[in-house]
Amino acid sequence: MFSLKDKSVIITGGGSGIGRAISLLFAKQGAFVNIIELNQVAADETVAQILQEGGQAKAYACNIVNQGKVLEVFQQIGRVDILVNNAGIAHVGNLENTSEEDFDRIYQVNVKGAYNCLFVAIPMMKEQGGGVVLNMASVASSVGISDRFAYSMSKGAILTMTLSIAKDYLKSNIRCNCISPARVHTPFVDGFLAKNYPDNIDEMFDKLSASQPIGRMGKPEEIAHLALYLCSDEAGFVTGCDYPIDGGFTRLNN
Template structure:
C-alpha cells in the first residue's frame, strides 16, 4: 500500500524539517523526488540521504517567491505527479507590531510561493490528465494564536487556496488537500525559539510542547506519514480536505 513507484514528486522547502521528512518518505515509497529549495546545501544533504538509501532525488535551487524562477524549474522537471507546497517562514507579531516589510515577506513566501508553484505545476498535471497537490497549512489558519498575525493570515490563505484548487480542477482529475499541523519539533523550531526567546529556550520549549493536549510536539515523520497517504492512490476519494495533525490542540484544548 501507499506506493509512489514511477511517480515524480516536487517538494518545496525539502531541505530540512517537515519537507525533508516528506522527501525521504516519498523516496522510500518509490517516487523520484525533486526538492525545491533556496538553501542549496540543505537540499544537497537531503538528496545525499535519499540516494545513499537507494532512492532517486534531485535538487533545484529556487526562490519560490520568484515566479519566473519557479516556472523555469518546473518546466525543466516537466513531468509532475505530486506537488507538496511545504516552503514557508514564520513571524511573531500582532497587527500593530508587524512591519510592512515583514508582512510583505510573509506574503511573498507563504502565499505567493504557494501560488507560484500551483501556477507552474497545474498545467503540467492537466497535460497528464491527473495530479495530486498537498499544501502545508497550520492550525493557525483556523484557531487564534497569540502574536502570529501575519503567519496566521498566510496559512488561512493556504487553506482557502486548497479549497479553490480542489474545486476548480475536479474535471482534470487533480486532487488537492492540506495538512494543518500544530507545533512540530524541527531544527527550525529550535532556531526560532533561540532567536526570539534567548535565555528562555527550555521554558518556551516546554510551554509549546504542553500546549498540545497530547503533551508533546509532533514529529516530522508523523507529518510525512500522513502526506504519503494523501498523495497515494489509496486516497483517491479524498479532495478538498484539511487534516489536523495537532495532538488534540484544536478539539481538546478546553
C-alpha cells in the same frame, strides 16, 4: 500499499524539517523526489541521504517567490505527478507590531510562493491527465493564536487556496488537500526559540510542547506519513479537505 513508484514529486522546502521527512519517505515509497529549496546545501544533504538509501532524487536551488525561476525549474523537471507546497517562514507579532516589511515578507514566501508553484504545476497536471497537490497549512488557519497575525493570514490563505484548487480542477482529475500541523519539533522550531526567546529556551520549549494536549510536539515523520497517505492512490476519494495533525490542539484545548 501507499506506493509512489514511478511518480515524479516536487517538494518545496525539502531540505529540512517536515519537508526533509516527506522527501525521505516518498523516496522510500518509490517516487523520484525533486526538491526545490532556497538553501542548496540543505537540499543537497537530503538528496545525498536519499541516494545513499537507494532512492532517486535531485535538488534545485530556487526562490519560489520568483515565478519565472519556478517556471524554469518545473520545465527542467518535466513532469509533476505530485506537488507538495511545504516551504514557508514564520513571524511573531500582533497587528500593531507587524511592520509592512514583515507582512510583505510572509506574504511573498508563504502565499505567493505557493501560488507560483500552483500556477506552473496545474497546467502541467491537466496536460498529463491529473495529479495531486498537498499544501502545508497550520492550526493557525483554523484557530486564533496569539502574536501570529501575519503567519495566520498566510496559512488561512493556504487553506482557502486548497479549497479553490480542489473545486476548480475536479474534472481535470486533480486532487488537492492540506495538512494543518500544530507544533512540530524541527530545526525551524529550535531556530525560532533561539531567536525570539534566547534567555529562556528550555522554558519556552516545555511551554510549546504542553500546548498540545497530548503533551509533546509532533515529529516530522508523523507529518510525512499523513502526507504519504494523502498523496497516494489509496486517498483517491479525498479532495478539498484540511487535516489537522495537532495532538488535540484544535479540539481538546478546553
